[in-house]
Structures are given as C-alpha cells and as structure tokens.
Amino acid sequence: LAKTTQPISMDSYEGQEVNITCSHNNIATNDYITWYQQFPSQGPRFIIQGYKTKVTNEVASLFIPADRKSSTLSLPRVSLSDTAVYYCLVARDTGRRALTFGSGTRLQVQP
Amino acid sequence: DAMVIQNPRYQVTQFGKPVTLSCSQTLNHNVMYWYQQKSSQAPKLLFHYYDKDFNNEADTPDNFQSRRPNTSFCFLDIRSPGLGDAAMYLCATSRGLRRQPGSPITYEQYFGPGTRLTVT
Numbered sequence: 289l290a291k292t293t294q295p296i297s298m299d300s301y302e303g304q305e306v307n308i309t310c311s312h313n314n315i316a317t318n319d320y321i322t323w324y325q326q327f328p329s330q331g332p333r334f335i336i337q338g339y340k341t342k343v344t345n346e347v348a349s350l351f352i353p354a355d356r357k358s359s360t361l362s363l364p365r366v367s368l369s370d371t372a373v374y375y376c377l378v379a380r381d382t383g384r385r386a387l388t389f390g391s392g393t394r395l396q397v398q399p
Numbered sequence: 400d401a402m403v404i405q406n407p408r409y410q411v412t413q414f415g416k417p418v419t420l421s422c423s424q425t426l427n428h429n430v431m432y433w434y435q436q437k438s439s440q441a442p443k444l445l446f447h448y449y450d451k452d453f454n455n456e457a458d459t460p461d462n463f464q465s466r467r468p469n470t471s472f473c474f475l476d477i478r479s480p481g482l483g484d485a486a487m488y489l490c491a492t493s494r495g496l497r498r499q500p501g502s503p504i505t506y507e508q509y510f511g512p513g514t515r516l517t518v519t
Contacts, residue, residue: 322506331403331489331510332442375441379506387508389441 292376292390299396306363308393310376313357321352321359322387324375332375332389336361363395371397402426403511405490411517412480420475420514422490431473432508433465434489442489448473480518487513 294310312321320339324332336343338350338359349362363370373392403424412418422431430449434442446455448467462484464476477484491508 320506329487329513329515331491331513332508333510334507337506377506387444387506389443392441 292378294374294376294390294393296391297394297396299398300366301398302367303365306366306370306395306397308361308363308374308376308395309358310361310390311358312376312378315356315378316380319356319378319380321350321356322377322379323348323350323361324377324387324389326373326375326392327371335374337379366395366397368397368399371395403490403492403509405488405511405514407514408512409515409517411519412477413519414482415479418477418480418516420477420488420490420516422473422475422511423471424490424492424509424511425471426492426509427470428492428494428509429470430493431467432491432493433463433473433475434491436487436489436513438486445475477516480516482518485516485518487515489513 291314292310292312294308300306320337322337323335325335326332336345336348336350338352340352340356343350351360361374373394375389375392377387377389379387406421410418430447432447433445435445436442444456445459445463446465462478466474475488490511493508
C-alpha cells in the first residue's frame with residue numbers, strides 16, 4: 289500500500305478553515321484516499337473518501353489533484369470540538385478493504 | 400441506534416494471565432476487525448473476519464487469537480499477555496468486501512469505543 293506523509297501537528301483558531309495535506313507519491317490506480325478522525329479515548333471515525341477531483345460532505349471537503357499524489361482535507365470554520373487526530377489513508381480495493389493507518393496529524397483548535 | 404459495543408472499556412490483567420476482550424455489533428456487517436493502538440501511535444490491524452473467514456496480518460503475534468461465533472460477536476484472546484501488549488484494542492466493522500457491480504466502493508469502517516488493556 290502507498291505510504292502516506294502528513295504533518296505531525298497543526299494549530300488553528302475557532303472559525304478558521306483548516307487544510308491538512310497528505311502526500312502519497314506511490315498511490316496506485318485502484319487506490320482510494322480516505323480520512324478518519326479520532327478523539328482521545330475513542331475509536332476513529334470515518335470522515336470522507338475520494339478517488340479524484342473534489343468530494344464534499346456535511347463535515348469536510350477532500351481535494352485530490354489530477355496526479356493523485358497528494359490530497360487535502362479541508363475543514364471549514366473549525367470549532368474546539370474539532371481538536372483531534374486526523375489520519376490520511378490510502379486504501380486498495382483488493383477485496384480485503386483493510387486499512388493501514390499512517391502517523392496522523394494532531395489538530396489543536398484554540399479559542 | 401446501530402452500533403459497535405466493546406466490553407469491558409477497561410481491563411486489567413496480570414502478566415501471563417489469559418484475557419478475552421469482546422465486541423458486538425448491531426449493524427449486521429459481514430466484516431469485523433481488531434486493531435491494536437498503543438499510546439500516541441496509529442491503530443494497527445491485527446486480523447479481521449469476513450463472515451467466518453479469518454484473515455491474520457503477517458506480523459500479528461501468535462499470542463493473539465480471535466473467535467467469531469456468529470455475525471454479531473467477535474472476541475480477541477490474548478493467551479499470555481506481556482507488558483508490551485498494554486494498549487487500546489479497537490473493534491471495527493464494515494460491509495462486505497466483495498464489490499457488487501455498479502455499487503460504490505466504501506472504505507468506511509465503524510469503530511467501537513475500544514478497550515484499554517493494562518498489564519501488571
């Protein structure tokens with residue numbers, strides 16, 4: 289599976305837009321990009337997934353350039369409750385759908 | 400609400416004393432996963448079941464076993480816990496792996512709250 293690289297940590301303030309970029313240079317044709325959020329002492333929670341271009345849901349947007357070697361998770365107008373670890377994953381449709389978590393980005397939102 | 404339940408939330412066991420963690424789900428999902436997450440690290444997949452088919456990750460120690468008696472329940476057995484096995488153990492579920500023609504692929508897994516295991 290493609291290795292992912294993302295910033296270890298980020299700081300933001302309430303009301304700001306936060307963009308977390310992940311690089312996955314070795315992404316393969318059949319790979320999907322998925323993002324999960326994890327709060328302390330809780331299991332990860334699925335945020336969004338995409339294959340190319342832009343995907344938006346009620347929580348976030350995911351931007352994927354044409355070469356798919358990176359992706360950017362965009363969180364609009366963050367609040368204190370968005371403080372969490374955000375994991376970028378590249379998932380391959382081999383039939384197993386197993387996920388390999390990278391190191392994650394710890395986002396700290398301050399008032 | 401449909402959900403993934405893990406019991407107990409906190410488990411203390413002694414070095415070398417077998418321990419079993421349990422997971423149940425009301426989502427009726429085909430696939431159940433067990434992850435190990437150590438402090439400040441990312442979750443690491445130990446194994447998963449697709450229905451009754453067991454799939455072990457290559458680097459999962461033999462000390463870890465799993466049972467899935469039915470669709471709803473899955474157990475993680477640690478035969479002889481060591482101090483290095485202290486971690487959060489996460490159970491997750493997802494819909495069937497086999498892609499249906501015309502249906503979208505989803506990598507959404509539903510995680511339980513985890514069981515924090517302490518080994519003394």
